[in-house]
Amino acid sequence: MTATTTVRTAARVVDAVKVYGSGDTGVRALDGVSVDFPAGRFTAIMGPSGSGKSTLMHCAAGLDTLTSGAAYIGGTDLGSLDDRRLTLLRRDRVGFVFQAFNLVPTLTVAENITLPLDLAGGRGDREWVDALVDVVGLRDRLHHRPAELSGGQQQRVAVARAFAGQPDVVFADEPTGNLDSRSGEEVLGLLGRAARQTSRTVVMVTHDPVAAAHADEVVFLADGRLVDRMESPTAERVLDRMKAFEVTTRTEGPS
């Protein structure tokens, strides 16, 4: 753990607890998770359905609030921000790629990419955006509407948008969940390339071992707890780990 503290962290959560509902019917989606997402790395969060991986991402990204514990983007404690400042933080320092419905249907590809910059009202770094367009390979589609693009193309636009504001960290929630394997490959490759070439931090939630294999590191979640981390993953190793892990949880039973 000493290594991570010396490396600058782009985002982290400390003793994160998230309870939905209250009393006996309350569900502990996160049960004391502490995790760092080091700057310039592509991290995947894995776990079975209901493990709390989406909740972890939502809380780390400032879309949701923790019941107890703290979440940081860079040095900023998200718990200390009101809705407006949280929104501005998302706009300026965080990028998002969702599973579906990633683009505003009334805006063109170019406008969707610059949406966070436009919302901020500033000019942003147009050269950077211009370079991004080439990275995602959509120069000939800039003036099309999302409805005229394939699912893979739409997701690539979403990736470009997520990086357009030069955010500290990009969160991706099952970005390949709705794509066929080839388009998914493309998008994942893109995410990894963008992270490494531009030294941005990417945090991706996924349940697909193949997708997770594109990351630099995988963190495993189960029942709201951090159960393992894996450096330089491959699909097989992740799959094995998942299987082993399911067995463990099953043998542990309802303790």
Place this chain on the structure above:
Amino acid sequence: MNAAVRLSVSSLRAHKRRFAGTFLAVFLGVAFLAGTLVMGDTLRAGFDTMFGNAASGTDAVVRSADAITTPGESEGVRQPVPVDLLKTVDKVDGVAAAAPNIQGAGQLVGANGEPIGGQGPPTLAGNWITDPELNAYRLADGRAPAKSGEVVIDRGTAERGDLKLGDTTTLRTPDPVKVTVVGLATFGGEDGMAQVTFTGMTRADAEKYLTARPGEAASIQVRAGPGVSQQELVDRLTPVLPKGVEAITGQESAEENTEMISSQFLSLFTTFLLVFSGVALLVATFSIHNTFAIVVAQRTRENALLRALGASRRQVTVTTLVEASAVAVIASAAGLAGGIGVAAGLQALFPAIGFPFPEGDLVISALSMALPLAVGIVVCLGSALLPAVRAGRTAPLAALRETAVDTSGASRVRAVTGLGLAALAVAVALTGVLMSPSLWLAGSGAVLALAAFVVLGPVASTSAVRVLGGPLDRLRGVTGGLARRNALRSPRRTAATAGALMIGVAVVSLFTVFGASLKATMDQTVSRSFAGDVAVSTPSFGAGGSGLTPRLAPAIQRLPEVDTAVGLGRGVAEVDGEGRALTVTDPLALERTFDLGRIDGSLRSLGTDGIAITRGEADKQGLGTGDKTRLTFTDGKTETFTVRAVYGRSELAGDYVITRAAWAPHRTQDSDTLVAVSFKDGVSADTGTAAVEKVAARYGDPEVQTRDEYAQSAAGGIDMMLTLVYALLALAVLIALLGIANTLTLAIHERTRELGLLRAVGQTRAQLRAMVRWESVLVAAFGTVGGLALGGFLGWVLVKASDGASDSAFAFAMPPLQLAVVALVGLAAGALAGLRPARRAARLDVLRAIATE
């Protein structure tokens, strides 16, 4: 319950909010309609009772058989009957009593020095009939007039003028008469006969001030002895009456009175209100249609699932229609109750503001129950029909598609049909305006134009919103840009939403343009044809007021400051069998103070058998100078007049001019409507006016106005009417506003996930609210601009067609300030309508919005 109904009920229960807008729109329209009908019936019944009570003691009325009716008047001028006829009547077997009824115009001056009434309803004076059975008025307080100068007035008038028993005031007949109030009377159980003022004098006074010649009365009231019916009395009277005199039963007389009030006041009033409820319901149609169209679009997947599971098209359509029926029936029933409540409220409110609403229970006829209900249900179901049919056409496959958002666009067929309609509308309207002036053609053009606007709406909305929203991109950045594109998303929906407002704004601007044009016409008339310096007139319109005494003009003429003072009197006569208004004046002085245009012949030598006619009338009747025409006066005498002059302008001078000398033998109660005065050279306006005012003060103190003031006061009634129109149209705008709010709320519901995405990538709540508000403003702007264009065009057509179809010249005027206000109100309505949906959108939970289903 069958499946379709069960589905409808559960859907209604689940989406109560969605139908709130529809409910309100139907409710307001139906309430307005029901209220109007109930109030009209109640007023009519009230007047019936009132006149029935008032005339209950009169069994027969003896009066002249003919009346001369001039165009535009409902009640003709009836020649008087000789009072001597009383002797003949008294001798008839079965007559218990008879009394002459002398009637004329007499306006009372209130305690504050201002004349009472005169703004529409008549101001009457007459003899106080001493037989209480024959007198329509009952003495409520004080006593009957016993000597000259004593009067009884109706209690309503006394209250309005703050006059009490023993007070002394002035009665303008129009000669000012000093009178003392000795009694207060009621009419048919009410404080007065609606807003009509009445002053009862002694018979001698009435003959002296109200008739041209003593020994004449408007009619003779007759009471039957015991056992003689009204009809028997009339049958006995008829044979002894001279030619030209008739007898009618008291009941017929009362019915005539009711009819007169109904046709002059009530019908106008109810028609007016019915037109507005029509506008309100038309506007509601758009809102309702929109709501159902959106609901059906949102439910595409649900409907598709039903179809996939085996529901027939009909079942899906019926489900939607059953929902519409439920909303229609509930809203219409509530509206009916609301309307009756409004009528009851007005009945209580009117007396409080000084309008004696006849007492009695509310009259709720079967028609005023059935009609609003039927109209409400038909409007609601009719509006929902198309969306329901569309729901039935949902393909079962639609269930599998991603999202269902209504993106109906503008088809080519629509564009072609709309353009065709528009071209036809313009062609018909222009034909009605330019080629063969006819209001009928112009009106058809107007209706076609409205239809064209509705059809073209979706086509136009795309480009219109693009243009109107152009500045938004630059001014409001991405927030504005998003608002603009959201408004562009579904052109048909935007057009329907804006259409409601468009119709409201169109009607408002139509009235604004028409009112301004009328005022401009008045202005133009005065400035063109009035060459004098000041005008003396009594502020009144309609049948009210008693005018000016004919002695005023000569008195002003005697002032050293005055060059010419000419009084314009009014007379009526039948010219070749048609009732016409005559201007009775000094033709020479008339020529000096009014610009009469080109004159053929001369006004110098009209004498007692000459007449001057406007060119328009002369052409119509085929008359030229030197021709002879026959005039029949109200005293039944017919005389031959020679046309000695034909003049060009008729606006203020009237169409027929005869001298006072020619009129004198046939005159009734004399009064002038206007005295025009021009000063001598070198007399300043102030000194001249002051001198004229001093003289006027001695003759009942009428108002002395400069030319501009005169023009403005002549147009004063128009402003009053416009204010009323605006108040009523506020309802239509309110319904349109509800429509915009409802559509937006539904649209936001539809775009939940998109809004969530925007919030996630950094749109602040304030930006989100602004985006929704701007969309609302844009839609409103489209409606407002369309409405202004449509209303302006219709106003132009109406004014020009009236201009072409009538003799008098109409001026067309576009009042920029008022129209700018209308535009601002339209935009403000949009901003207002967007407030609630914007707030709801901003409350959206980001996580729930983006969470995958």
